[in-house]
Amino acid sequence: MRIRTCVAVVWLALAPAAVVSAQPATPPSAPPADPVAAAAALKAEGDLLMDNIRYGDALVKYEEAYKISANPALLYNMGRALEAMNRFPEALEKLRAFDVKAMPELHAKVPNLKQLLDDVEGRTTLLTVEAPAGASIKLGDVVLGVAPLAELRVNAAKKARLEASLDGFDPDVQDVELPGKGRATVKMSLTPKDKSAILAIDSPVKGATVFVDGGTARQVPTEVRVLAGKHTVKLTAEGYRENLVDVEVAVGERRPLIIEPGEAPVYERWWFWTTIGLVAAGGAAAGVTAAVLIEAPPGEGTIPPKQVKVQAGEYGAPVRRGRWVGAEPRSRGPGLTLGPVPVLTIAF
Numbered sequence: 001m002r003i004r005t006c007v008a009v010v011w012l013a014l015a016p017a018a019v020v021s022a023q024p025a026t027p028p029s030a031p032p033a034d035p036v037a038a039a040a041a042l043k044a045e046g047d048l049l050m051d052n053i054r055y056g057d058a059l060v061k062y063e064e065a066y067k068i069s070a071n072p073a074l075l076y077n078m079g080r081a082l083e084a085m086n087r088f089p090e091a092l093e094k095l096r097a098f099d100v101k102a103m104p105e106l107h108a109k110v111p112n113l114k115q116l117l118d119d120v121e122g123r124t125t126l127l128t129v130e131a132p133a134g135a136s137i138k139l140g141d142v143v144l145g146v147a148p149l150a151e152l153r154v155n156a157a158k159k160a161r162l163e164a165s166l167d168g169f170d171p172d173v174q175d176v177e178l179p180g181k182g183r184a185t186v187k188m189s190l191t192p193k194d195k196s197a198i199l200a201i202d203s204p205v206k207g208a209t210v211f212v213d214g215g216t217a218r219q220v221p222t223e224v225r226v227l228a229g230k231h232t233v234k235l236t237a238e239g240y241r242e243n244l245v246d247v248e249v250a251v252g253e254r255r256p257l258i259i260e261p262g263e264a265p266v267y268e269r270w271w272f273w274t275t276i277g278l279v280a281a282g283g284a285a286a287g288v289t290a291a292v293l294i295e296a297p298p299g300e301g302t303i304p305p306k307q308v309k310v311q312a313g314e315y316g317a318p319v320r321r322g323r324w325v326g327a328e329p330r331s332r333g334p335g336l337t338l339g340p341v342p343v344l345t346i347a348f
Contacts, residue, residue: 039069046077055084072101076110079120088123089153095120118181125156125178131188135166147188156180164188170196170225174216187216191225197249199224200256201233208237208261220259228253235259 046061059081066074079094095117099107107113129137131147138144139154139162147164154160157178165171169190178184201210202221209217211234212224220235228251236242241262249255 035068039065039071039074042068043071043074043077046081050077050081050084055081059085072098072103073106075101083120086155088120088155092117092120092124092153122181123156124153125180126183127152127154127178128183128185129162129164129188130185131164131172132166132169132190135164135169135188135190137188138163138165154178156182162186162188164190166190169193172225174218175222176216185216189215189226191227195227195251196225197228197251198254199226199231199233199247199249200254201259202257203235203237203259203261205237205240205261208235208259210235210259233257233259235261237261 042061042065046058046065049055049058049061059078062074062078062081065071066078075094075098079091079098082088082091082094095113098110099113099117102110110116127139128151129144129147129149131137131149133147135147136143136145137147137149139160144152144154155178159175160178161173162176163171163173170193172188172190174186174188176184176186199212200221200223201212201218203210206220208220210220210222211217212226213231214234215224218224226249228249230246230248233245233247234242235245243259243262245257245259247255247257
């Protein structure tokens, strides 16, 4: 605010003289000879712009100040401005440069620097794109460059659109996951426009993953542009066996392809664990919660309290006894058995 006030005062003081004099205006004076003061003024302007949430303008001021003074503190300020603009790879670069160049006394002013670096790095991914030479690679609305590309640090995202394009070829567009503080490798394939076809792949298992000819993983539903001819599609889904499907498409064809998942192994099916788990729990006497009883002829008299015994069958499973009152009761018959596993014996 002080800077703005000074500028206003100077302007108001010079205005009347400009009206009275017929002399042409003199050219602006040269920049101050003191680079430290000039950089400090630019930094102050940048700080004010940060306070007013004008991060892009603040970044420009910090960059101008750094060209003059090369003060490492400005690297930190640039990093924070870039972070506020969600330009995390660039922010990480500036903050790391500050970490290297700042003297200990300047470091001491940023005690949470390591935590900040970890947080910003966690918002980035190291991306490798494998694509035909000359293809233009775009991530969202940002052009990354022309293939072949070196590994790039980009913003992390659960779902980001990656596109490769080249004259005379149909573009390859993929929705990819970019894990925070991790790496991702994406293979892009381009098909000549006069030889291509489309596979429109879906599955009853939403979120299942497909691989066309061993390429990059894609989640269904998805469309993949391929060369006309034979192709192999692999579908994987949690809890199911993978399923391989061979398909042949003609030039210009758009082939809908719905792939069922492979049948789950017996030990992965819900009914296996619901039933067998109960049998195992009964056989081990580890807290029986349900039982199947076989009707027996009614006995005489009543059952005194706490005179019920629950025990496993005859295959060496442990016996669970209640607290007995009176004489040891006798068993009325064998327990229920499914296959070789005894389930439960109830005796009175």
